[in-house]
Amino acid sequence: MTKIALVDDDRNFLVSLSMALEAEGLEVDSYSDGQAALRAFDARMPDLVVLDLKMPRMDGMELLTRLRRRSRLPVIILSSRDSEIDEALGLRMGADDYLRKSSSQRVLIARIRALLRRQTAWAAAPDDIEGAGQSEGQDEDPVMIRGPLVMDPARHVVTWKGETVWLTVAEFRLVRALAEQPGAVWLRHQLLDVIGDEDLELSERAIDAHIKRIRRKMRKKDPEFSAIETIYRVGYRYNM
Structure with missing residues (x-):
């Protein structure tokens, strides 16, 4: 057990x-x-x-x-x-x-x-060979770079313009989803799925609260941060 x-x-x-x-x-x-x-x-x-x-x-x-x-x-x-x-x-x-x-x-x-x-x-992943977690020389979960944003999923590290920004697991997942598809609009209920647990029942307002905290953390590093854009009555997108 x-x-x-x-x-x-x-x-x-x-x-x-x-x-x-x-x-x-x-x-x-x-x-x-x-x-x-x-x-x-x-x-x-x-x-x-x-x-x-x-x-x-x-x-x-x-x-x-x-x-x-x-x-x-x-x-x-x-x-x-x-x-x-x-x-x-x-x-x-x-x-x-x-x-x-x-x-x-x-x-x-x-x-x-x-x-x-x-x-x-x-x-369950293989750990007894060099390069475990890689396929044909490529990382399965590589570092992602979107403009000034750098995300390293393996280490749960996020930087914006070279400054480290400490995000919770849910915040990290949200930023990653948005940044993986620049310009794509995500509906709030889709972002709830990104947070990701079938046992977790949250209202769509929870996404707004998460985004607000993400912006606050980013703006402590860069007061001009505006990469996460609100699409009124629809959702959010990463726009760089």
Whole structure:
């Protein structure tokens, strides 16, 4: 059975989320701080970790740093702090996703399912030969360049005019989809599919919120950023 580790010092939150995940058929172990989790992981690593940032004895960032020294298991940061600095730092330190605790449990479970599927796909890929993940000398997931935009899917790295922009998994997927087809108009419901999980039910307004955050992050690097264009009452397109 798939094992999920929850690391958070909020007992009520742990109990509530554990019950929701167990109802989904997942095995759950809960820990109140990073030190307790790390000791348990020495005996058996989970399949995915959901961790809070602010905890006693060992906080989430320290736990993430130590985990990344030994494993690439999926890690989701779940934080009560609405801070882009925390989000950017978490992704830079190696987290696979970042959510606010205000997000619904349904959204979190969908993100967990998506990361587990990705991990399963990676595990099934050949890794014993040089050039695994390539076909006839070409990368299956190459770096994409669209004007000042550079996206490296393998490392989850985005730069705009040479400046690194830290995007969440959903934001990365949206930008990539738009930039892969410059000038093509994407409807909001199509972009919901790009975010990509059949268990995830979101309104089309969620796309507007994601795009707003993407633009805000890009404009911190370049106040003139206008590559993602709104098509009134229709959707969005990448226009360079």
